[in-house]
Amino acid sequence: MDTSTVVILDFGSQYTQLIARRIREFNVFSVVLPCTVSLEQVKALKPKGIILSGGPSSVYDADAPKADPAVLAMGLPVLGICYGLHFIVHHLGGKIESAPAREYGHAEVTVIAETPLFSGLPQVMNVWMSHGDEAKALPEGFVLTAQTSNAVAGIANEARKIWAVQFHPEVAHTKQGMELLKNFVIDICGASADWTPEHFIQSTVERVRAQVGDGHAICGLSGGVDSSVAAVLVAKAIGDKLTCIFVNNGVLRKDEFAKVQTTMREQLGLNVVAVDASERFLTKLAGVTDPETKRKVIGGEFISVFDDEAKKIFEAEKHDGKDVAWLVQGTLYPDVIESSSVHGPSHTIKSHHNVGGLPADMKLKLIEPLRDLFKDEVRRIGRDLGMPDDIIERQPFPGPGLAVRILGEVTAERVAILQEADQIVVDEIKRAGLYRKVWQSFAVLLPVKSVGVMGDQRTYANTCAIRAVESEDGMTADWAPLPYEVLRTISSRIVSEVRGINRVVYDITSKPPGTIEWE
Ligand SMILES: Nc1ncnc2c1ncn2[C@@H]1O[C@H](COP(=O)(O)OP(=O)(O)OP(=O)(O)O)[C@@H](O)[C@H]1O
Numbered sequence: 001m002d003t004s005t006v007v008i009l010d011f012g013s014q015y016t017q018l019i020a021r022r023i024r025e026f027n028v029f030s031v032v033l034p035c036t037v038s039l040e041q042v043k044a045l046k047p048k049g050i051i052l053s054g055g056p057s058s059v060y061d062a063d064a065p066k067a068d069p070a071v072l073a074m075g076l077p078v079l080g081i082c083y084g085l086h087f088i089v090h091h092l093g094g095k096i097e098s099a100p101a102r103e104y105g106h107a108e109v110t111v112i113a114e115t116p117l118f119s120g121l122p123q124v125m126n127v128w129m130s131h132g133d134e135a136k137a138l139p140e141g142f143v144l145t146a147q148t149s150n151a152v153a154g155i156a157n158e159a160r161k162i163w164a165v166q167f168h169p170e171v172a173h174t175k176q177g178m179e180l181l182k183n184f185v186i187d188i189c190g191a192s193a194d195w196t197p198e199h200f201i202q203s204t205v206e207r208v209r210a211q212v213g214d215g216h217a218i219c220g221l222s223g224g225v226d227s228s229v230a231a232v233l234v235a236k237a238i239g240d241k242l243t244c245i246f247v248n249n250g251v252l253r254k255d256e257f258a259k260v261q262t263t264m265r266e267q268l269g270l271n272v273v274a275v276d277a278s279e280r281f282l283t284k285l286a287g288v289t290d291p292e293t294k295r296k297v298i299g300g301e302f303i304s305v306f307d308d309e310a311k312k313i314f315e316a317e318k319h320d321g322k323d324v325a326w327l328v329q330g331t332l333y334p335d336v337i338e339s340s341s342v343h344g345p346s347h348t349i350k351s352h353h354n355v356g357g358l359p360a361d362m363k364l365k366l367i368e369p370l371r372d373l374f375k376d377e378v379r380r381i382g383r384d385l386g387m388p389d390d391i392i393e394r395q396p397f398p399g400p401g402l403a404v405r406i407l408g409e410v411t412a413e414r415v416a417i418l419q420e421a422d423q424i425v426v427d428e429i430k431r432a433g434l435y436r437k438v439w440q441s442f443a444v445l446l447p448v449k450s451v452g453v454m455g456d457q458r459t460y461a462n463t464c465a466i467r468a469v470e471s472e473d474g475m476t477a478d479w480a481p482l483p484y485e486v487l488r489t490i491s492s493r494i495v496s497e498v499r500g501i502n503r504v505v506y507d508i509t510s511k512p513p514g515t516i517e518w519e
């Protein structure tokens with residue numbers, strides 16, 4: 001069975017990934033591609049429909065991002081959102097101009113023409129807008145379907161199967177947004193709601209099995225949710241042709257190297273090779289203080305450890321002369337978009353070690369079965385695979401580990417200090433029953449010294465920041481209002497139990513403008 005796919009072409013909107021998510025929420029698969037992909041790449045996915053996202057540019061700018069206008073003439077249903085509407089109007093002969101009255105936030109839209117896109121929706125809708133440009137003249141064959149008191153809010157050319165809205169149906173603030181998207185995806189495109197976890201598991205297993213053939217694969221396994229789910233999925237596909245490599249990169253949590261090995265072998269039955277490469281990593285990290293450089297050093301070193309292990313497996317087992325050619329990683333969609341502009345004209349925020357941190361000359365070919373998904377979707381798949389809750393519900397822990405929570409140089413001594421503080425945070429958050437309620441909770445070691453007094457003696461030591469955030473998918477996050485009692489216990493335990501820290505502060509920055517990790 002072929003999955004129904006909806007292709008989203010990204011013009012760089014902050015909300016593109018939300019469109020994908022919303023569609024998957026009603027069990028239809030969708031893929032985000034940069035707006036610049038070729039028509040052939042779009043066709044290869046056999047999509048049921050195309051959605052054109054919003055974006056920060058103006059279509060009339062010389063360097064405005066463009067899609068191949070031929071996507072509008074494939075005979076597939078098209079839905080343009082905001083910049084997507086502008087793109088359609090601009091390329092089919094209408095006019096887009098800077099609006100005298102820009103619209104940001106809530107707006108009231110009146111539906112003025114019947115169209116299947118608005119089927120079942122009220123005539124007056126409360127929607128969310130974010131634009132400074134507007135349609136001044138519609139291309140031939142288009143009708144106005146909705147408007148605000150200021151501007152065009154919806155257009156359609158049903159003969160050409162093109163619809164567009166100026167507002168954002170994908171954001172939660174547009175009340176009927178889900179219904180509108182459902183009208184498009186299910187009724188207009190005729191996509192079937194078959195993207196269930198079982199279907200995803202089955203088709204991934206088949207694809208990976210075909211891809212790897214009689215070759216051999218290794219999987220970078222961290223004990224985190226993503227790589228555990230990826231490993232279980234791939235093991236289901238290729239059985240003992242998969243070897244998992246768990247690397248001690250010197251910046252893991254306290255006792256994690258031992259604990260993860262046991263869990264992965266005993267609870268998941270995975271074939272795990274544990275490699276203690278902490279010295280290698282710490283040597284490479286010596287003297288490095290720039291956050292992006294740290295990430296690149298760690299990303300590069302991971303791959304070089306994976307290469308070495310692949311060679312060893314090959315030499316030991318020969319595999320009929322077939323090289324270990326594949327590297328499985330638990331990469332998720334947020335890792336991809338934050339790392340690079342591959343999905344269109346968005347900004348690089350930080351290089352996730354497993355994406356933007358990969359060396360250019362790596363030989364292993366990647367298998368990343370979760371690359372289009374968000375964490376909560378991966379958890380859903382893990383549950384369906386029958387994986388135990390204590391693995392599925394683990395808080396995310398970044399591959400560069402404590403290195404991006406130690407500001408300044410990473411040294412063995414600093415790692416040891418932060419491991420102690422981190423352990424206290426984890427213990428206390430668990431004890432308060434908050435571990436699964438917050439997205440992440442951890443300690444950060446700052447190279448900032450301040451004066452304290454302990455046991456009548458003057459101290460002059462480091463500061464530790466506590467970070468706890470709530471989030472749905474790691475893309476946006478708010479600081480968690482941890483109970484004062486919990487903060488008090490964490491603070492007093494850290495200062496009394498961890499040598500090298502004499503002050504604890506609480507981070508009350510949301511994302512944006514902050515990020516979750518400090519580097
Ligand atoms: N210590 C490690 N040893 C081997 N591979 C690792 C290690 N840390 C990270 N990786 C690889 O990098 C990928 C990305 O790490 P990331 O932390 O995003 O995912 P995860 O650890 O699998 O899940 P989680 O986000 O829940 O921590 C992992 O899926 C895994 O393939």
Ligand SMILES: O=c1[nH]c(=O)c2[nH+]cn([C@@H]3O[C@H](COP(=O)(O)O)[C@@H](O)[C@H]3O)c2[nH]1
Nearest residue numbers: 351352353396397398399400474515516517
């Ligand atoms: O495996 C990873 N490799 C990385 O390089 C990396 N950087 C951030 N993260 C995790 O991603 C989520 C978002 O983090 P930020 O708000 O700090 O970008 C949070 O959950 C972070 O813990 C990483 N995970």
Ligand SMILES: NC(=O)CC[C@H](N)C(=O)O
Nearest residue numbers: 054055082083131132133
């Ligand atoms: N959110 C958007 O897509 C905005 C489109 C365009 N940049 C505008 O301001 O009108």
Ligand SMILES: [Mg+2]
Nearest residue numbers: 224397398399
């Ligand atoms: Mg992790």
